[in-house]
Amino acid sequence: MFGATPRETPQRIAFVMLPRFSMIAFTSAIEPLRVANRLSGQALYSWHLFSPDGKPVAASNGIALTPEGDLEAATGFGTVIVCSGIDVQKVIVKPLFAWLRKIDRKGVDIGSLCTGAHVLASAGLLDGHRCTIHWENLPAFAEDFPEIDVTAELFEIDRSRFTCAGGTAAIDLMLNVIAMQHGHELAAKVADQFMHERIRDRHDHQRMGLPARLGVRHPKLLKVIQFMEENLEEPLSRAELAREAGLSTRQLERLFRKYLTRSPARYYLELRLNKARLLLLQTNMSVIDVALACGFVSASHFSKCYRDYFGHTPRKERGVPLHEGGVSDDEDYDELPASSQRPGA
Numbered sequence: 001m002f003g004a005t006p007r008e009t010p011q012r013i014a015f016v017m018l019p020r021f022s023m024i025a026f027t028s029a030i031e032p033l034r035v036a037n038r039l040s041g042q043a044l045y046s047w048h049l050f051s052p053d054g055k056p057v058a059a060s061n062g063i064a065l066t067p068e069g070d071l072e073a074a075t076g077f078g079t080v081i082v083c084s085g086i087d088v089q090k091v092i093v094k095p096l097f098a099w100l101r102k103i104d105r106k107g108v109d110i111g112s113l114c115t116g117a118h119v120l121a122s123a124g125l126l127d128g129h130r131c132t133i134h135w136e137n138l139p140a141f142a143e144d145f146p147e148i149d150v151t152a153e154l155f156e157i158d159r160s161r162f163t164c165a166g167g168t169a170a171i172d173l174m175l176n177v178i179a180m181q182h183g184h185e186l187a188a189k190v191a192d193q194f195m196h197e198r199i200r201d202r203h204d205h206q207r208m209g210l211p212a213r214l215g216v217r218h219p220k221l222l223k224v225i226q227f228m229e230e231n232l233e234e235p236l237s238r239a240e241l242a243r244e245a246g247l248s249t250r251q252l253e254r255l256f257r258k259y260l261t262r263s264p265a266r267y268y269l270e271l272r273l274n275k276a277r278l279l280l281l282q283t284n285m286s287v288i289d290v291a292l293a294c295g296f297v298s299a300s301h302f303s304k305c306y307r308d309y310f311g312h313t314p315r316k317e318r319g320v321p322l323h324e325g326g327v328s329d330d331e332d333y334d335e336l337p338a339s340s341q342r343p344g345a
Helices: 023-040 094-105 116-122 138-144 169-182 184-193 210-214 219-230 238-245 249-260 264-282 287-293 299-310
Strands: 011-017 045-050 079-083 109-113 130-132 149-151 155-158 161-164
Touching (some): 011 023, 023 045, 023 079, 023 184, 079 094, 094 109, 094 116, 109 116, 116 130, 116 138, 130 155, 130 161, 138 149, 138 264, 155 169, 169 184, 210 219, 219 249, 219 264, 238 249, 238 264, 249 264, 264 287, 264 299
Parallel strands (some): 011 045, 011 079, 079 109, 109 161, 130 149
16 A cells, blocks of 8 residues: 555655646655655655657756656566656547556556546546545546546545545645655654645645635625536536525625625626636547537537637637638537537526
């Protein structure tokens, strides 16, 4: 199991970097290991960088790192961590899947940072395992891999699989591993070096709470927004939202106008459109399926709302030419079946 006391030190860890990997997740994973070595006075960990073809890889911030070699050079490691980031579905290479499955058969602990869970899932390595992924990618991951148990935790360790949501959550993943392997006292000293005021466990939230995100603390307004976020696929009516929060519809309207300068309907629509944009960019779902997943009664209505909000159509969002295949932008959007239409969309 990943996190168990290693049989020998230094514990050798291979990081496989994919194009546009998240630099903050990558460095947040390595730095606790470096500081643990320094504070303990021992070589507890060593880390080694690889890429699928052995060539330098640029992170999403444009900084390129030079690996030690390609995948075939990454031998003799008990732990392998896949590092990815933006547009992971566009940079996955199939030889990586075969290599990951090969090292899995050898008993290697395999994990990921940020969107790397998408790579492991595509390789079939998360079947029957609990995992997590960055909150921005979670809806698309759930659509692409409905059979996989994905959570919104900071990190997950499930036997020989481990996944991390990315960002600074990688610090907490490694601090927890250091604590399990070499004691809480060392982990606390490492955290103190980073001015990391506490070691978060996996159950801590990935995102800031609604009050911090919105700059609003009105309890009933926050309750309504929470209901909205939990019901994007099947939107609730204004009356239902008001009733859930113990408000009249007029009070609901006033609260949204006062604190968020827009109507409840407009705010709800923006939530659904932002989710739609993530699904368009991160999945291969059809426009009709995206519309349905975000609570629209028809793809043509979805397209119009999308264009009004973002300034371009869903097809343009994906970089699809306007008249590709002789189909016009308007002709591309068929009405959804009557059975799938829902009120309030």
